Amino acid sequence: MDRIIIRGGNRLAGRIPVSGAKNAALTLMPCALLTDEPLTLRNLPRLADVDGFGHLLNQLGVSTMVEGAHPADFGRVMTMRAQRLTSTTAPYDIVRKMRASILVLGPLLARAGEATVSLPGGCAIGNRPIDLHLKALEALGAEIELAAGYVKATAPGGRLAGGRYTFPIVSVGATENAVMAAVLAKGTSILDNAAREPEIVDLCNCLLAMGARITGIGGETLTIEGVDRLHGATYRVMPDRIEAGSYACAAAITGGDLELVGASAGDMRATLAALVEAGVTVEEQRDSVRVAATGGMRPLTLSTAPYPGFATDMQAQFMSMLTQADGASVLTETIFENRYMHVPELARMGADIQVAGRSAVVRGVTKLVGAQVMATDLRASMSLIIAGLVAEGETTVSRIYHLDRGYERLEEKLQAVGADIERVGG
Numbered sequence: 535m536d537r538i539i540i541r542g543g544n545r546l547a548g549r550i551p552v553s554g555a556k557n558a559a560l561t562l563m564p565c566a567l568l569t570d571e572p573l574t575l576r577n578l579p580r581l582a583d584v585d586g587f588g589h590l591l592n593q594l595g596v597s598t599m600v601e602g603a604h605p606a607d608f609g610r611v612m613t614m615r616a617q618r619l620t621s622t623t624a625p626y627d628i629v630r631k632m633r634a635s636i637l638v639l640g641p642l643l644a645r646a647g648e649a650t651v652s653l654p655g656g657c658a659i660g661n662r663p664i665d666l667h668l669k670a671l672e673a674l675g676a677e678i679e680l681a682a683g684y685v686k687a688t689a690p691g692g693r694l695a696g697g698r699y700t701f702p703i704v705s706v707g708a709t710e711n712a713v714m715a716a717v718l719a720k721g722t723s724i725l726d727n728a729a730r731e732p733e734i735v736d737l738c739n740c741l742l743a744m745g746a747r748i749t750g751i752g753g754e755t756l757t758i759e760g761v762d763r764l765h766g767a768t769y770r771v772m773p774d775r776i777e778a779g780s781y782a783c784a785a786a787i788t789g790g791d792l793e794l795v796g797a798s799a800g801d802m803r804a805t806l807a808a809l810v811e812a813g814v815t816v817e818e819q820r821d822s823v824r825v826a827a828t829g830g831m832r833p834l835t836l837s838t839a840p841y842p843g844f845a846t847d848m849q850a851q852f853m854s855m856l857t858q859a860d861g862a863s864v865l866t867e868t869i870f871e872n873r874y875m876h877v878p879e880l881a882r883m884g885a886d887i888q889v890a891g892r893s894a895v896v897r898g899v900t901k902l903v904g905a906q907v908m909a910t911d912l913r914a915s916m917s918l919i920i921a922g923l924v925a926e927g928e929t930t931v932s933r934i935y936h937l938d939r940g941y942e943r944l945e946e947k948l949q950a951v952g953a954d955i956e957r958v959g960g
């Protein structure tokens with residue numbers, strides 16, 4: 535099994551190109567199911583999950599063709615064409631490994647009038663139910679059956695009617711599924727208390743480019759007027775705000791100075807505000823964000839929340855960073871019940887963190903010392919890399935397949951700005 539070895543203590547300085555967003559890519563790719571014409575996505579990151587999603591689409595009858603990057607992008611170009619669907623089933627083996635596979639449910643139902651998708655079950659960061667996905671699809675006219683670990687959804691008469699649904703809590707995935715289902719419905723759909731994440735805006739903009747009719751984009755209420763058919767389009771995946779935020783934490787913890795090229799400050803307000811509050815200098819430039827740590831770091835009190843709040847996907851990275859703040863920080867996780875797996879690993883490196891219920895108190899400044907560590911999810915793994923950058927001696931991070939799901943060319947990007955980091959096999 536591959537591992538990443540970091541020898542800590544180097545200050546990071548220079549430029550890091552920001553990749554296309556994983557969480558946008560994984561909701562844009564299923565849009566290919568909605569049309570028989572080609573959908574071309576630019577700036578698609580080279581990630582295990584993107585490859586896995588391509589593989590799932592192939593199983594449904596979608597052809598995928600990958601080309602090199604457009605000159606203006608870091609990521610690749612992928613053209614997907616679902617001229618004729620050969621299957622409407624997403625099997626357990628794929629859904630289990632890649633939770634985003636649930637996002638084929640809405641588009642398959644919209645295009646083929648039926649979909650059978652394995653229930654994803656729980657995962658390392660907690661119970662991740664899909665009841666809201668199903669309730670929203672029912673409100674749009676779907677009939678849902680659960681049997682043998684699968685969801686079988688059908689649209690009576692082969693086409694969804696459209697309808698109104700108010701999400702009782704904000705759900706990114708359920709909003710995405712409902713939007714993709716509603717675009718081809720017979721009537722108009724209204725989704726209230728919809729998620730407002732920039733990745734949802736990216737999804738809606740891609741659907742607009744394919745001929746969908748959606749208003750209220752970026753707001754809490756989305757109105758979707760169903761159309762008879764969608765056409766192909768070329769669309770550029772938005773920059774990854776979580777990847778950019780992770781490197782911002784890496785800059786801050788090493789007392790460094792990084793320019794995050796291609797980052798969109800507008801999508802990262804809560805992260806940037808927290809960095810500024812911690813005493814980090816943030817400069818917004820036209821097509822980049824510069825993050826420089828100039829003095830001591832102040833402790834923070836942060837609570838995760840749906841967008842525009844502080845992202846749950848940034849909690850672990852901030853926790854590592856705050857081990858170097860001068861005083862006690864309090865982080866509260868409100869989205870997932872079990873997203874603190876990095877805490878015992880950070881403790882093994884010398885961090886002083888106490889978890890009580892949904893909150894964690896991080897006492898700084900602690901000296902971190904390299905150790906053998908591993909994490910069971912993507913952002914937790916990144917928090918160990920960030921800690922390793924400042925730890926004394928050598929940190930070995932194992933189970934790095936989690937990182938390969940979400941960080942494109944991680945070692946290469948960090949080496950280029952001065953980190954002593956390498957991947958070793960075996």
Ligand SMILES: CC(=O)N[C@H]1[C@@H](OP(=O)(O)OP(=O)(O)OC[C@H]2O[C@@H](n3ccc(=O)[nH]c3=O)[C@H](O)[C@@H]2O)O[C@H](CO)[C@@H](O)[C@@H]1O
Nearest residue numbers: 662663664665666667704705706707708839840846847869
């Ligand atoms: C609101 C939020 O921050 N969502 C995060 C969530 O999206 P993801 O789409 O995975 O999760 P949701 O946004 O759907 O979940 C938000 C909350 O709703 C609950 N829920 C969700 C669906 C459902 O059918 N029933 C239900 O009860 C979840 O348990 C959770 O407590 O994880 C992603 C990966 O870490 C993050 O990028 C998203 O920012």
Ligand SMILES: C=C(OP(=O)(O)O)C(=O)O
Nearest residue numbers: 557633634847912913940
């Ligand atoms: C947990 C994450 O992703 P996924 O929902 O794909 O597991 C994440 O992006 O932090």
